[in-house]
Amino acid sequence: MSTALDAAEIRRRTRELLATHPPATTGRTDFLKARFDAGLAWVHYPAGLGGLDAPRSLQPVADAELAAAGAPDNDPRRIGIGLGMAAPTLLQYGTDEQKKRFLRPLWVGEEVWCQLFSEPGAGSDLAALGTRAVRDETGDWVVDGQKVWTSSAHLARWAILIARTDPDVPKHRGISYFVCDMTDPGVEVRPLRQITGEAEFNEVFLTGVRIPDSRRLGPVGDGWKVAQTTLMNERVSIGGARVPREGGMIGTVARTWRERPELRTHDLHQRLVALWVEAEVARLTGERLRQQLVAGQPGPEGSGMKLAFARLNQEISGLEVELLGDEGLLYDDWTMRRPELVDFTGRDAGYRYLRSKGNSIEGGTSEVLLNIVAERVLGLPAEPRTDKDVAWKDLAR
Amino acid sequence: MSAPTEAAPTGPAQDAAGRTPDLLYSEAEDDLRSAVRSLLADRAGAPAVIAATESGTPYDPRLWESLATGIGAAGLLVPDELGGQGASHREAAVVLEELGRSVAPAPYLTSSVVATEILLALGASGGPVGELLGDLAAGRKVAVLALPFTASAADAATAMAGTLERTVAGVAEAAAADVLLVPTAAGLFAVAAAGEGVEVRPQVPLDLTRPLASVTLTGAGGTLLAGPGSAAAAVAKGLRAGAGLLASEQLGIAEWCLTETVRHTRERHQFNRPVGSFQALKHRMAQLWLEVVSARAAARNAADALASGSPDAPLAVAVAQAYCSKAAVHAAEECVQLHGGIGMTWEHPAHLYLKRAKADSLAYGTAGRHRETVAELMELPAP
Structure with missing residues (x-):
């Protein structure tokens, strides 16, 4: 049975899954397991491991069908490290046994x-x-x-x-x-x-x-x-979906600006509009990167996007604290909490200002990213390395 | 307590056009780029450009003929039936990227974009407008708008004042023009630059690759192309297209500056290592790269919005100018600094790019004026 794995075939298989496991009457985990077993979890993965050996570009076909039918998803934000980091590594380096053992509960979300x-x-x-x-x-x-x-x-x-x-x-x-x-x-x-x-x-x-x-x-x-x-x-996970204009942190400040004329000053206006322009250009740069990926011509722009967003988030949230005046001196809640999901734009301006400080540190500091751009994109020479041929135990620490 | 984070933007935040701009280059655009690039490499290398700027007539007529007529770049915006190539602002933007990379003196932005767009906006297919369009598209004539190079689309309405008796200083590339488009209270006139009562006196420009002149009209005759109402709208449209595509020229300038700076700092050795291996320099070049990448997205967005006649075009143009002006100046300033002493010499071409970038940042409205436009369009009013 050699049916060509095109969009129509993915759609057919998705509908078959929906028919045999109607989301309305199937438990969430049962549905996700069935989806995994049908090869519609990540279609570019091998058959038997949640995929169909199909091109990655066909995944949105299944996703759209499933979303339209109101099927539950695997709450990818909750299991991001499993999906984005552990799974591809298991796939590439795991033994057959390891892949069989780990990938299904990982994707379904039973194991974080x-x-x-x-x-x-x-x-x-x-x-x-x-x-x-x-x-x-x-x-x-x-x-x-x-x-x-x-x-x-x-x-x-x-x-x-x-x-x-x-x-x-x-x-x-x-x-x-x-x-x-x-x-x-x-x-x-x-x-x-x-x-x-x-x-x-x-x-x-x-x-x-x-x-x-x-x-x-x-x-x-x-x-x-x-x-x-x-x-x-x-x-690689950067640059997925289209972002609407004012989709990021700038949108929050712009809304405050429009709704609260009493807060406006000339200095803040100059800075707000300058940041608005930069945020819009960063959005367009992300959109261009997305279009390059879709067209199969991935560019090195991804390494730069994080740099831009870190700086913008920091400057915009800093401006927001100032714009709010008396309220900017307040903080919503210092209680020690353990959030399940990271939300860079959540809570109030003070939180955003503090949380965004991490944007230029986490996942590669901005300084390291600038080195990566300089060396891998621009081809500039590396700094002299003093640690390359030294045994680990002899390194300065 | 928590603010909504993914709330759908409302009001002015929504893309007016509701379509996704195409920010990539097509194959045809890449081919056009190659043709323009190899022409400029042949005829407008840096030593030739430097020598030409000191000769009194910086333009190379053979270069212009090859670009305008040979490649057909002059007619890109003009429909086939009016004697043009029937292409769009997207293709003209690619030509301007290459002209920015070479800073070759050529009246492309002023004549093939601004003057041409004004004539197209007047909408007459026959008569003097159609005839002049045909001449511009074929590269037979060059026309420039007789306003200071700093005039922006927002100045178009107030520009429709006075009579044909006037002196206008700071007119870009008037020295290359066969026809001057002169806005007056009575409407827009076409005046032959070589005609009676027309004096075009060269000024000493900061940017020697884009000559400026003072134009004095005393009893000159002209052909009325349109009345003041439609002319004001057309001039605004022309200046907006000019500003939007100037962003692509600025992108080209910034790209050249970054490429040359990377090349130089890889080769130049001090302290027994390439100076480009010092983080203090690498980080500055990586930052420039990010600005070039961003400028490309902004410039493509403006070109695409102009090409598709999107209602988003005024915003796209203002955003592109507000960003790309600064990016080009920053790249050129860094280029001079990171070249060290050689960057301060007349012999090295870095100064040509610095002067072009700085002059361009005033052309068709400064970044600050374009930010004012953004504030207005996005309903972010000053206090």
Whole structure:
């Protein structure tokens, strides 16, 4: 049976799924499992693993049909790390057994994933990480160390973890990549409170955590290469949907400006309009990037978009605090909370101002991104490296 | 307590046109770019441009003939039936990107865009308007609007004043013009530049690659093309198209400046390493790259809005000018600084780009004036 996998065929299969599992009478998880088994979860994945080996561009066909029929989705924002980072890495480096075990509950959302990469001593220089994984006589790995900035760690069943397995070779070569069970003894998750008062993230302390060798991804010592797959996919997720004019933070300030004439001053007006122009140009730049991706000519613009949005969010929210005058001196709530979803534009102006400070730090600092643009896009020479051929254990720290 | 974050924008925030602009380049546009680029590489290299600016007549007539007639660039905005190429602002924008990259003196923006757009807006297919359009489209004649280069679309209505007796200073590329389009209280006149009672006196411009002149009319004769009402609207449309496509020229300038700065800092060694390996410099060039990428999106958006006659065009043009003016000046200033001493010399072409970028930032309205337009269109009023 060789039916060509075109849009019509995807639509036919989607309708068949909807007929056999009517969303109105099927439980949410049951429906999602059936969708996964029908290969309509991520059509570009292999058959049997939630996909149909179809072109990625056909996914929107299934999504549109399902949305129109009122089918439940897998709440992708809640399981973003699993979908965006763990899954592509499992797909590329996992054994058949690992893929079979992990991908279905990951996609359905039954098992949340988190990422144990950053450490207090390894931020921008992630490859300098010092969490140790030592193999014992049974062949299992025993892990000790501390990870930080881990979102969803308190909700997660699994983690992707990189740890140092050989301290005697230069830093990029002595790392291995594991799947860590967050319910194992020795895993301790503590909330990490931020300048906003809440704790989106966690610190994760690993003390004598045992990981069977069957949960290693990729060869021993090749973890840095495996991690590149993870990090690459983090960057690809930018630039999905069309953003409407005034769709971001600028919209909030513009509405306040229109509704509250008593707050207006000449200085704020100059700055507001200048930022409005920049926000509109950033939106158009994102739209152009999206069009390039659709046309199959991906450009390097993606690396620049995060830089632009970080700066704009910071400047716009800073302006907003000033615009609000007396109210700008207030803050909605300093109570320590643990939000499940990150919302950069949520809550009040003070929150936005503080939260946006993280935009130029998280997921690659603006300074590192400028280096990446300079070296990989413009082809400028790298800074001289003093750490390249030095064994990890001999690095300055 | 929490503000709505994904609320659908209302009122002026909605795209007036409701269509997605095409921000990419088509294959035909890429082909046009190659043709213009190789022509400019042949005939308008930096040493030639520098030499020409000191010769009194910076224009190269053979270059103009090849560009306007050979490639057919002069007629891109003009429909086939009026003797043009029946293309659009999108293609003209690509020509301007290349002219920006080479800063070759050529009256393209003033004649093939602004004057041509004014004549097209007058809407007459025959008579003197149609005849002049045909001449411009074929590259047989050059026409410029006899207003200061700083005039913007917002000045069009007040420009329809006075008589044919006048002196107008700061008219861009009047020295290359066969015909002057002169707005008066009685309407828009076409005046032969070589005719009786017309004096075109060159001024000393900041930007030597776009000559300015003072135009004095004393008893000159002219042909009335349109009355003051329709002429005001047409002049506004011409100046808006000029501002919108100037953004593409500014993009070309910025691109050249970035490319040359990257090239120079990769080759130039100090302290036993390429100066481009210092983060202090790399970060500045990466920032410029981001501005060039953004300027491209803004400029393509303006060109596409003009080409499709979108009701969004006034906003798209104002946004593009407000952004691209600054981007081009910033790129040119960084180009001089990051070239170090050689960037301050007459011999190196960086100064041509700095002067063009700075002059362009005043042309057809400054970034500040365009931001005022944005504020007005987006209902973000001053206190």
